[in-house]
Amino acid sequence: MNQINKLKEVDKEFLKDIALSLKEYELIVSLLKRTPSKLELGLFGALWSEHCGYKHTKSLIKTLPTKSKNVLIEAGKENAGAVDIGDGYSIVMKIESHNHPSAVEPKEGAATGVGGIVRDIIAMGAYPIALLNSLRFGPIDKKINQYLLSGVVEGISSYGNCLGIPNIGGEIEFEECYTDNPIVNAMCVGILKDSSPVKAVAQQAGDLLLLVGSKTGRDGIHGASGLASQSLDSDSELRTAVQIANPFLEKKLIEACFEACRLEGVVGMQDLGAAGLTSAAIEVAHKSNLGLSLDISKVPVREMGMSAYEIMLSESQERMILIVKKEYNKNLNDLFSKWDLESRVIGTFIADKKVEIYENNNLVSSTPIKHLVEAPSYKIISKKPQWLKKVQNSKLSNPNIKSSNAKNILKKLLSSSNISSKEYVYQQYDHQVQTNTIISPGEADASVIQIKGTYKGLAFSTDCDSKKCYLDPYIGAMIAVAESCRNISCVGATPLAITDGLNLGNPEKDDVQFQLSETIKGLKDACNKFEIPVISGNASLYNESNNYSIYPTPIIGSVGLINNFNNCVSSSFKKENDLIIAIGNDIFGNHPKYLAGSEFQKIIQNQLSGKPLLDFDFEKKLQKITRELITSGLVNSSHDCSNGGLAVAISECCALGNMGAKINIPINSWEIPLFGENKSTIIFSINPKNLKKVTNICKINSIPLEKIGVVMDKKLIINNIIEIDLKEIHESWSSGFNNL
Numbered sequence: 001m002n003q004i005n006k007l008k009e010v011d012k013e014f015l016k017d018i019a020l021s022l023k024e025y026e027l028i029v030s031l032l033k034r035t036p037s038k039l040e041l042g043l044f045g046a047l048w049s050e051h052c053g054y055k056h057t058k059s060l061i062k063t064l065p066t067k068s069k070n071v072l073i074e075a076g077k078e079n080a081g082a083v084d085i086g087d088g089y090s091i092v093m094k095i096e097s098h099n100h101p102s103a104v105e106p107k108e109g110a111a112t113g114v115g116g117i118v119r120d121i122i123a124m125g126a127y128p129i130a131l132l133n134s135l136r137f138g139p140i141d142k143k144i145n146q147y148l149l150s151g152v153v154e155g156i157s158s159y160g161n162c163l164g165i166p167n168i169g170g171e172i173e174f175e176e177c178y179t180d181n182p183i184v185n186a187m188c189v190g191i192l193k194d195s196s197p198v199k200a201v202a203q204q205a206g207d208l209l210l211l212v213g214s215k216t217g218r219d220g221i222h223g224a225s226g227l228a229s230q231s232l233d234s235d236s237e238l239r240t241a242v243q244i245a246n247p248f249l250e251k252k253l254i255e256a257c258f259e260a261c262r263l264e265g266v267v268g269m270q271d272l273g274a275a276g277l278t279s280a281a282i283e284v285a286h287k288s289n290l291g292l293s294l295d296i297s298k299v300p301v302r303e304m305g306m307s308a309y310e311i312m313l314s315e316s317q318e319r320m321i322l323i324v325k326k327e328y329n330k331n332l333n334d335l336f337s338k339w340d341l342e343s344r345v346i347g348t349f350i351a352d353k354k355v356e357i358y359e360n361n362n363l364v365s366s367t368p369i370k371h372l373v374e375a376p377s378y379k380i381i382s383k384k385p386q387w388l389k390k391v392q393n394s395k396l397s398n399p400n401i402k403s404s405n406a407k408n409i410l411k412k413l414l415s416s417s418n419i420s421s422k423e424y425v426y427q428q429y430d431h432q433v434q435t436n437t438i439i440s441p442g443e444a445d446a447s448v449i450q451i452k453g454t455y456k457g458l459a460f461s462t463d464c465d466s467k468k469c470y471l472d473p474y475i476g477a478m479i480a481v482a483e484s485c486r487n488i489s490c491v492g493a494t495p496l497a498i499t500d501g502l503n504l505g506n507p508e509k510d511d512v513q514f515q516l517s518e519t520i521k522g523l524k525d526a527c528n529k530f531e532i533p534v535i536s537g538n539a540s541l542y543n544e545s546n547n548y549s550i551y552p553t554p555i556i557g558s559v560g561l562i563n564n565f566n567n568c569v570s571s572s573f574k575k576e577n578d579l580i581i582a583i584g585n586d587i588f589g590n591h592p593k594y595l596a597g598s599e600f601q602k603i604i605q606n607q608l609s610g611k612p613l614l615d616f617d618f619e620k621k622l623q624k625i626t627r628e629l630i631t632s633g634l635v636n637s638s639h640d641c642s643n644g645g646l647a648v649a650i651s652e653c654c655a656l657g658n659m660g661a662k663i664n665i666p667i668n669s670w671e672i673p674l675f676g677e678n679k680s681t682i683i684f685s686i687n688p689k690n691l692k693k694v695t696n697i698c699k700i701n702s703i704p705l706e707k708i709g710v711v712m713d714k715k716l717i718i719n720n721i722i723e724i725d726l727k728e729i730h731e732s733w734s735s736g737f738n739n740l
Helices: 002-010 012-017 022-032 038-047 099-104 106-122 143-163 223-227 247-260 276-287 308-313 331-338 369-373 386-393 403-414 466-471 473-489 510-530 599-603 616-631 645-657 671-675 688-700 726-733
Strands: 071-073 081-086 089-097 127-137 167-174 183-193 208-213 266-271 291-295 319-324 342-350 354-359 362-368 437-439 447-450 457-463 494-503 534-540 553-562 579-584 637-640 660-663 681-686 705-712 715-718 722-725
Touching: 012 022, 012 038, 022 038, 022 362, 022 369, 038 276, 038 308, 038 362, 038 369, 081 494, 081 534, 081 553, 089 106, 089 494, 089 553, 099 106, 099 143, 099 183, 106 127, 106 143, 106 183, 106 247, 106 266, 127 143, 127 247, 127 447, 127 457, 127 553, 143 167, 143 247, 167 447, 167 457, 183 457, 183 494, 183 534, 183 553, 208 247, 208 276, 247 266, 247 319, 247 331, 266 276, 276 291, 276 308, 276 319, 276 354, 276 369, 308 354, 331 342, 354 369, 362 369, 386 466, 386 510, 403 599, 403 645, 403 671, 403 722, 403 726, 457 473, 466 473, 466 553, 473 494, 473 510, 473 553, 473 616, 473 637, 494 510, 510 553, 510 616, 579 616, 579 688, 599 671, 616 637, 616 681, 616 688, 637 645, 645 660, 645 671, 645 681, 645 715, 645 726, 681 688, 688 705, 715 726, 722 726
Parallel strands: 089 534, 127 167, 291 354, 494 534, 660 715
Antiparallel strands: 071 081, 081 089, 089 183, 127 183, 208 319, 208 342, 266 319, 291 342, 354 362, 437 447, 447 457, 457 553, 494 553, 579 681, 579 705, 637 681, 660 705, 715 722
């Protein structure tokens, strides 16, 4: 206990640096039955960090559905999840956050986020075929947010483009709560053909640990514990905790490791990400039910005089470890030499379940692995805060705005940063490299790539409406799952699996604990209703600065399969005189509840209140019929109504197809029917000769259908309320990023 008291006086700052509380330090002393060394504390700090140890989320995450007939690797079992798509092919995918590094150094933070998620896919033996992202920033008119956005986009584009992986999709939102805490979630998808995913395990004592890639430096130390597992303080100096990216080295590492994992004698593979060698090597040993003997003097370093502490906790990028047989094939050295990569055996797996760290044959640390990897689990409360009850129960008024203002409202919504075209962003990404992209970013609700040599198409989407998650974390999470899958359905693909990025504030606070528990409950219930598994994911907490938290932001990345990519449709109106129909639930409903969390409420009414709605049983049925109509070849375009409501969705179809439309819908008032959002509605354009077939299919399945208009040239007319030229639509929709 004297040692504990001494630490209170002397090393409280060190404990803060490694994100360990005094109680956790006392627990470590109790487990070890001795005082831990600084190196051991560094190991505990990294492995017990929120980023690695999931102290506030692991009990909740275990409740998520992770299995289906197609799932090959479940969430949490390996670096990423894997799902079988038939004919010998399987897909590996995962989404991960790099929020705090991107807040500190936007370009490097975003670039290394992409690099890390790509290595997760390579570690499974899969070849990366697509990147997506989901981003959040503060209001775009603020210089700091323009700086963060520009840096993040540059980091994503420069790294992904150098790797030769198409960046095919994503989404962005702008809300005040993200000004100091941008959200940068990167998603990567890989493909396997006629082979099983590689696992990050050793087979037996005597297997060797081979480190390959970049030399180890002092960059990224305390990245997992200090940067990713604590709130951002305005006076913190955290730049040294941000890793440095080298995409050209990563490209060589990708190709070399993809070859290496198919060589005899290679048992497993693991990337070095958060907590570096500490997390990668020790967690492999734990999963293998073995111990590990490491000699850090054999680790290639780029800086002189690096200590064992620095080498174990460095998060230098572009590094992988391979688990190889004792008599490992010398061809491995030749392979890595061919790619101009340095490889070195740095350790051996042992029967005794502890991690021994040597430096020049001198033992500097010996710690039981079970203590290191079994981070404490904290119970959280789920009591709705009073302020949220007040916000949800706030009376929603019917806007009752003069119809002469309708056109200006539409233009204002179209030009808002959350709705306007994101071409500024995706034009910086190479989305045609690898020549598999069928539907590119911005063309449809989801992007689609083909699998070469087949007619199979894969559709991908990322989605979350953070305002609705703020108003109701449970319903908001369900909406995120529904909309991400709806985007997949709107191109004609069947959703197969999702990956989730859970971005929330400080989990030590009651309000955030409620948001966290409700968010995961919403994800669980939505996935169970959709019968879709969560195959991978990431939890990023402590997204808070100056005592101000972000909205709950559960990003949902989804993958869908379509058997013939030629059947896919985009969102744009295609042909003059095509009929425009809407199918959905209460399509022209006029209740103020439809404005809760909408862009209309935020921008026009200058408020955020109410309780969002979702009829999940109807949503599931709606998506099924949408896929049937598309794959049957009965529709020419498909677009869901989401941000901005019906009028914005129709305007987007016009802008994308450079076609106008004449809309006539049965409404008395126009504000809520045109701009309300909490309705499951999809807009199609169809050849008039297909109307009877489409109507019959919807009738048989009890899906309401409304014929709302016709595609025409030059302008959009809605009920004599709005008349706007295509030029004005284009100008408004493309103006959201003019300041950049």
